[in-house]
Amino acid sequence: MPPDRPETQKGQPSIAEAALFGLCPHCGAKTLFTGVARFAPKCSACDLDFSRFNVGDGPAAFLTLIVGTVVTILAIWVQLRFEPAFWVHAVLWIPLAAIMTLGGLRIAKAALVASEYRNSARETGSREL
Numbered sequence: 001m002p003p004d005r006p007e008t009q010k011g012q013p014s015i016a017e018a019a020l021f022g023l024c025p026h027c028g029a030k031t032l033f034t035g036v037a038r039f040a041p042k043c044s045a046c047d048l049d050f051s052r053f054n055v056g057d058g059p060a061a062f063l064t065l066i067v068g069t070v071v072t073i074l075a076i077w078v079q080l081r082f083e084p085a086f087w088v089h090a091v092l093w094i095p096l097a098a099i100m101t102l103g104g105l106r107i108a109k110a111a112l113v114a115s116e117y118r119n120s121a122r123e124t125g126s127r128e129l
Helices: 015-021 058-082 086-118
Strands: none
Touching: 015 086, 058 086
16 A cells, blocks of 8 residues: 655656656556546556545646637737638647647646645645645
């Protein structure tokens, strides 16, 4: 059974490594996700319970703002520079926004889980030690 707090940093991935590669914050195994952006219930290598981490909708909210800003700026620049037909905008920006959102959501959620684990974060009023 894994400890509730990380006693040592040895063998544990950094927050960036865990985020980019979907690594377990405790053992470094690539077991954090079961789908594109869906967490596994627990690590199959070390049995760390991922359900105890509450990432909520924070990553999705910030990611929506960031992706929307980037896509909007690029679309305006392309329109002013090249004046393409409407269908070109649809072909360019819909897939780009979807890819950026899914990829960014996966990275943001994994980074938040790794950060919560590393800092032993708990909900306010929680009696867990």
